[in-house]
Amino acid sequence: MNILVPVKQAGHLPDDFVLEDGARPAPEALEWRLNEWDERALETALGLVESSGAGEVLVASVGPVQAEAGLRACLAKGATRALRVWDDSLADADALIVAELLAALARREQPDLIVCGVQASDTAAAATPAALAGLLDLPRVAAVGGARREHDDLLVERELEGGAVEVLRIGLPALLSVQSTPGRPRQANLRAIKQARSAPLETLVPGDLDLDEARLREVAGARLVRLSERARVSGAHMLDGPPVEVAAWIAAIIAVESPA
């Protein structure tokens, strides 16, 4: 079973951050880590390949050279191949454009299954898996919590409200977006990490893929208008002062707020 796992490096804001003029924070001000849901997607894919006894896991990123750190982390954990698509025209690519590129890649690679993270921790749009499934006309299960092979199908678990677990059967090819894994995703050992540093990593430009670049410009969906800090409004009031005063304050609040 061959599986494509699209992954990305997610940006994490430091404790102290400043958003100037509604622009995105400078990339160098962010700490970049492999998106945690993509780690779970990789774990799910590795588990499926391991249990089926044959196949490969291809990890792919649409991103600049910094994305290679995440791809190499995936190689260290056991991904078979890694591939990165980029040119500078993609600097403002949104989820729909990324999905177009991944769809072209999938048509080239013909995987049996595509496993995505349910969303990226930085943009939190959860759009790419849905768009990708739409472009490839694949059945999709979202927010997956576990998957295993049964004959030619997959049995997929989803956790529902209140702790109920739903088990779905889905034929291949298909696309899953992964919310969680039954156990902690695996960690690579140091030997694998060192080997992954020098492992081959294929890089492509959009022109290498069979897609209509003019269409790429047309599919633009939502565009960033503004990024700003959340206005800090809250009903919280800090009770500050000596314990006796704070205690009296709390007693007064209870007296007013509690139903008699």
Added chain:
Amino acid sequence: MARDPRHDVLFEAVPIGPKTLRNRFYQSPHCTSFGAELPGAQAHIRAAKAEGGWAAVNTEFCSVHPSSDSRPLVSARLWDEDDARNLGAMAELAHEHGALAGVELWHGGCVAGNLETRMPARSVSQMTDESLYSTSCYELDRAGIREIQGHYVAAARRARDVGFDIINVHGAECGAITQHFLMAKFNRRTDEYGGTLENRARFWIETIEQVREAVADDCAITARLCVDTLNDSPLGIRASEEAYGFIELADHLVDFWDLQAGGWVAAEWAGDDAVASRFAGEFSHRAYIEGVRPATAKPIAAVGRFTNPDTMADAVRSGVIDIIAAARPSIADPFLPQKIEQGRYDEIRECIGCNICASRFAQGAPIVCTQNPTVGEEFRRGWHPERFARAGNAERTVLVLGAGPAGMECAMVLGKRGMSAVHLVDESDALGGSLRAISAYPNLGEWGRVTSYRQVQLAKLANIEVILDTRLDAEAVLSYGAEIVVIATGARWRADGMNGPTQTPIPGAELDLVHTPEQVSAVNGEIDGAHVLIYDTDGYFTAVAMAEMLLAAGKQVTIVTPFANFATFMFFTGEGFRVNRELRARGAVVLPGHLLSRITPAELLGQGVWSPDPVSWHADAVVLVTQREPCDGLYRELAVDPGRLAAEEIEAVHRIGDCLAPRTIAECVFDGHRLAREIDSPDPAVPLPYIRELPALGRARAEALAPSGRRA
């Protein structure tokens, strides 16, 4: 993160006489066992704090004259110009970092054993101190009083001459002649130095007056006062009457007050001064300090094991104190003020209140700290508490197995030293190792700070990966790909009763009614049986925790130990008296001086240390707190085949912490830190030599060793 504006008040300057504290952080006098004999160690332990932002750093108690010699405990000394020169190095370094330097002048009177100088002790009245054996002092006459006061003045001048900024005429912790004059317990005089408060205060006030006259143009003057001796005796100092009255009488003579409560040495108040976290949290003596304000027009400093800037700011803004005095928090984190100033709150290494620092002083040994393994090592090993040099072999990868105190510390320091990749692996689902159980013991929650501090730092270091829920066997370690492997897999309690006093196991230890501490804490004391006998040959906190846990679970508890006291080591940490009192008050029966020799289902057989006659006890269950053994199986498996290690390109396998030899948490943290600091040395397994401050005889050797011309 920026500093919380509520903490700005902590960084206001405080004028004290001719000097100014640059902020409100004051390292109150605390012992190190460095004295004036180890000037490098003394200077650099204080310098680290001066660099870390403290406005003033102080010596420990500093003897003014050979008639007050504290051996085997180590004080500083200002007996002559040589002492002064040695201590002066500390003032010099403090000044380089913008801090003031203070000296705490001390005469011990009747508590000075004078084991070195062999002078008879002298004090306020003829009496015997409980800390000395078969030794009394003689009562000072008026000439003697003048002489002692002259020694204080001479010492103050010497301190001033080598650059000290603050002269503290110490009279606290129930161990100084100044306080003994003030206290009815010690003062039985009928002359103008005894009787009324004014009379009892006279010696100390005259002394401060004379010191002030000698050095007040150059130095700030303070007095360290015990505001309450925290005992039930009418002969103690009560905050409301004696202490505030004394403050009113002497207020014109000091530039600020340095206040504390409780004492250290005597049974009556032992451990209530630097109270351990098992008994009290931050600023537990606040009630005694709160009443001082109306009695004084001067700034007030008081200790309270402050580590939380909110508590500090509240203590200042509510008007209780003006100066945050701290000893233990400054030991755990010499950079506490700077971290608060810069809003680096998550980097504060909070004191856990274990008092292992004080235990070293009480044994005449150099200071250590559980949280800060660099304390006392600033000079002799050149360890800075916050700076780490990039390792010469930083391209190496390291696997640390075991995330207990030693493993966490080692991984953290390796990360700070820039190793290319450090993997810290533990089989459990959280960091902490043995500390996970220990910090869940009754009253030891603050000890969990050892883990939480390191957890935060480890998460910040990009070259460190913490891998939990993962057990690696020898084969997995060999193929892991690390060039350096550090095994920190801890220790376990012996289940067979093997123990130090007899060096043999205890027959019957294999019976089901016998438990290890791990088994007891795993069920929070809810073991089978109503009556439990704890056998302790360990001497520290584990047996105490077992007793507390079992009592809380409703068990009847009997404690048997061959030692003369239960929890013997805790008399060094200041916990011993209170732990013994409280366990007995809760109904535990304590039998010191007894060995447990054999366990049978019917009875427990023992023997008194002082008698050959056997004794027997009945209990439903036994907990053996005898000794720990290393969990070093993995280390041994790896070390046995050097050829295989070489084939896997593993340069070295080290073991640290309890896995090497079960010890205190402080020693395990130190062990992990030491290995990481020296990971690029020729043989990291062997500690590099440290600077020993020995008086060298050199060329004067022949003359020095010649028979003394002074011999009679």
